[in-house]
Amino acid sequence: MRFLHAADLHLDSPLRSQALRDPDRARRLQGASRLALARLVSAAIEEDVAAVLLAGDIFDNRVGDVTSRVALATELRRLSRAGIATVMIRGNHDALLDYTRYGPLEEGVVILDAARPTLHVRGVAIHGIGFEERHVASSLLPRYPAAEPGLVNIGLMHTSLGGAEGHDPYAPCSEADLLGHGYDYWALGHIHKRFERRSETTLAVMPGIPQGRHAGETGRGSATLVEIDANGVRAREIALGAVAFETIEVDLARAASLGERQELIARALRSAARPDHEIAARLRIRGAGTLAAKAALAQRLAEEACEEIEGVHVEAVRLVSAPERIAPGVVAELAALMKQDAETVGFRDAALALLDDWRTAMPPDVAEAFDPDDIDALIAEGLDAVIARLTIEDEPA
Structure with a gap:
């Protein structure tokens, strides 16, 4: 039965x-x-x-x-x-x-x-x-x-x-x-x-x-x-789902030009496409090089790469630091201190209070996208973005 x-x-x-x-x-x-x-x-x-x-x-x-x-x-x-x-x-x-x-x-x-x-x-x-x-x-x-x-x-x-x-x-x-x-x-x-x-x-x-x-x-x-x-x-x-939210990892460390970076992003998105449901892709990009200082450009490259791919759209682009690539020195020490601070209860509580203030000031439909239950992921993504920008010189431009 x-x-x-x-x-x-x-x-x-x-x-x-x-x-x-x-x-x-x-x-x-x-x-x-x-x-x-x-x-x-x-x-x-x-x-x-x-x-x-x-x-x-x-x-x-x-x-x-x-x-x-x-x-x-x-x-x-x-x-x-x-x-x-x-x-x-x-x-x-x-x-x-x-x-x-x-x-x-x-x-x-x-x-x-x-x-x-x-x-x-x-x-x-x-x-x-x-x-x-x-x-x-x-x-x-x-x-x-x-x-x-x-x-x-x-x-x-x-x-x-x-x-x-x-x-x-x-x-x-x-x-x-x-x-x-x-x-x-x-x-x-x-x-x-x-x-x-x-x-x-x-x-x-x-x-x-x-x-x-x-x-x-x-x-x-x-x-x-x-x-x-x-x-x-x-x-x-x-x-059953008509839409699947997926996280897609993309490593651009070996890309020598902007065109190569966009092609690597497009390749990752094409591999995620499925015939029976739509994909809402959150890209986690490592080795972004100078893109780390141009988040809007990284978003645009990803969206342009999606234009020719049926059933896939870019939900978000996150620039992720690669700890193993951070050379010893001031930046590495600063990154370690920031991560240590972000793991404390006080930091999390302060972040939640700040998020609550932002949500109160936002239109309801926008505030829905910033769920307090996702605070740990939001902190991690923000930390990665800051470290990625600090390590621009360590990666190919």
């Missing part, structure tokens, strides 16, 4: 992308989460699954438009007509799943909660308890039903588990307790990076986000196809 498991659709949550400056590309990218949903439904029908399992955060609290709910209902209707059940739980972003305010979604869709924590589908017991408020500080696991003897047992849970970088603790639960609860499969949600955890009797999967929304959510989004039979439980990742 097969199930398709997904979570964290964040339907209609805006992509934070430099590509949105291009009106044609913006129209394509802004519908990326809906396209991921449509691909999810098509995959479920093609794989002839017994049910689609949605482990919370189908919506996004920052996007309260009921048209998002209509879009979801339209796609779930395709599942219902194909005889495929949809079983879901509420996550911390799912205000639009409020039956009392908006009514039921679609025939064949079941939202599990404390009042109805279990649904039986073709001899499989599916258990779940969703969020009843925006934040749940304690584990929901003690409220889950015990495994039903003689049946395959699946659990849906929206949880931060033991914690993850960039994610606040929501319904925290230890992996050991989860795997020891007696279920065969745990369909998890909340953390946007895919991973699996397995014991002798249980498989737990965090499927990741189906469509990344910014450069911090790299790779192509996916769902997980689950197959359960006499041989146990197996899981396979199924790609």
Whole structure:
């Protein structure tokens, strides 16, 4: 028997992308989460699954438009007509799943909660308890039903588990307790990076986000196809995302001219192109030479290199220092001191306060691109850019 498991659709949550400056590309990218949903439904029908399992955060609290709910209902209707059940739980972003305010979604869709924590589908017991408020500080696991003897047992849970970088603790639960609860499969949600955890009797999967929304959510989004039979439980990742944010490393140290540098950049971008989804590329350029003092020129060279490459756009260009190339001396000592200072709690707190001031002064759509959760990456990139400029003379012009 097969199930398709997904979570964290964040339907209609805006992509934070430099590509949105291009009106044609913006129209394509802004519908990326809906396209991921449509691909999810098509995959479920093609794989002839017994049910689609949605482990919370189908919506996004920052996007309260009921048209998002209509879009979801339209796609779930395709599942219902194909005889495929949809079983879901509420996550911390799912205000639009409020039956009392908006009514039921679609025939064949079941939202599990404390009042109805279990649904039986073709001899499989599916258990779940969703969020009843925006934040749940304690584990929901003690409220889950015990495994039903003689049946395959699946659990849906929206949880931060033991914690993850960039994610606040929501319904925290230890992996050991989860795997020891007696279920065969745990369909998890909340953390946007895919991973699996397995014991002798249980498989737990965090499927990741189906469509990344910014450069911090790299790779192509996916769902997980689950197959359960006499041989146990197996899981396979199924790609869904219409846009993948990728980091591409480019070394220009051996380039002798501006033209050679642009060709190396173009070659790296061409190798990243994919036929079935768009690439939002963040370039990390080493050995930039005099380009380190001309960040705008480096950005322009990269964008020009992209013009002839279908399905690839430049999200950002970062000039990265190469510590092994810094000759001993004042610059090397200064670089070491700056890195040491940047790793202190005081520096990080000061950077967060400064970022907060900037975000307050920015238009909301611009501020979205500077997420406080990305502060460590922003500090590292800024430090690399400064060191790269200090070491211009150490690299070929």
